[in-house]
Amino acid sequence: MHEVLHSSGRFCVNILAQDQGRIATAFANPANASDELLSAIPHSTSDAGLPVLHGSLGAIHCSVLGTHIVGDHDLWLGQVDAVQRTASCSAPAAY
8 A cells, every 4th residue: 555655646435324334444454455455435526537436425535745654554645636525424433
């Protein structure tokens, strides 16, 4: 995933609906390859070429501003370029 973010310079934050918790859990598992997960999840591609997951409440399209190492994680900072809202009325996934 790091290589994709570095090379594209863009990312999309999908706001998951309450019934999409399994998607969050799958992406949080470091044993899963992100590209394989994404190919198994229904999604479309935005005009900017970013994945928007079907059933999500919305998507936040960002340009990478930088990264910082925080403990054993990388923190990606982004500038919001666009916000996409879907017609879904579901509650958001929350942990």
